[in-house]
Amino acid sequence: MFALQPVATANLGWERWRPLPGVFDVTGPLSDGSLVVATAAGVLRLAPDGGSTAFAPGYRPRAGAEDYLAASFGLAVPGANCSFPTDHVYALKTDQPAGVLDLDAAGSRRFTTISGVDTLNGIAFDRYGRFGNRLLVTGPHRGRTVVDAIDCTGKTTLVTDSAPAMEGGMEVAPPTFGAYGGDLIAPDELSGNLIAITAEGTTLTVAQNGLPHGGDIGAESAGFVPPGFSAGGAAYLADRATANNAHAGTDTLLRLTASQLQAAGVADGDLLVADEGGGDTVAIHCDAGGNCGSVRRLGQATSGAHIEGHLLVVAAHPASSPAPLPAGKLGAAAGSGLLAYLPYTVGVLVLGGLFLFYWLRRPNRRRR
Secondary structure (H helix, E strand, C coil): CECCCCEEEEEEECEEEEECCCCCEEECCCCCCCEEEEECCEEEEECCCCCEEEECCCCCCCCCCCCCEEECCCCEECCCCEECCCCCEEEEECCCCCEEEEEECCEEEEEEECCCCCCCCEEEECCCCCCCCCEEEEEEECCEEEEEEECCCCCEEEEEEEECCCCCECEECCCCCHHHCCCEEEECCCCCEEEEECCCCCEEEEEECCCCCCCCCCEEEEEECCCCHHHCEEEEEEECCCCCCCCCCCCEEEEEEHHHHHHCCCCCCCEEEEECECCCEEEEECCCCCCCCEEEEEEECCCCCEEEEEEEEEECCCCCCCCCCCCCCCCHHHHHHHHHCHHHHHHHHHHHHHHHHHHHHCCCCCCC
């Protein structure tokens, strides 16, 4: 892990691109290049020119909830005999019973229910194979974070129930992201750490992002620069208006263009991270050896921005994705951890059995 302060290499300012009342997340792109944004009033489909139309009519997130979104890549799940459909978007259902909803142009429906969590606070698709192209969700429980992987039938597999605190916009790292390629990368706003969760359920610390950290302040949005981004595209962030908060927000979808980011030294495969309070943004580069010591400050939205959800980076002319990674054994680390205690458990049971046998067989020395 590297705990470096970001080097000031640029002073980019996020453009207030599209006013959207109640906006709190953005995902995509869909097959036609449009984005999908979550707002307090529902979900909108946003064309490249900024024009909007309704998406998932009848769906409305619970008031004040952070029901984040993840767009399907249309990939098959090995062994499940199905695929996640193209142009479907999956939304967290954060109240109990917690779960995931399936949204498309026709409406919304329950996809699956998630047990063993207090609520849900993160969602991302695996498109590189280590999690078998599954949908990943996170949620707190008993002071730790649960990570579940969901296949295209809605079947849920536990990855880990002992990850550290994390929430918000998370993404699976591309194979080019050093030793963490294929892992789920999530920010922890409280510590400033960037966390990697492997398919087996192991937790790793990638880097310290160098941004201010704490509740409603620290980094909560992360996204990777896709292949082909240097030829054109943009990065997007949701800046939600939040009453009675030091970072009041503007109800705007923010944007940085590919040319701006390229001029600041950002390359395909880099990780962009923005903090919740102000939208201060850094770029993190991992080399092939897993050295993630290159943390560069890029700029800020505004001092009053209130950032929520994913940091979405979209290439206007996407290049071919890297070859998929071999699937990991989901949750194997958690299982091996339990197995490590098995000899001790057996030993205690054997000793207990011997003691009980001796106690029952001991001679009765009481005189009558």
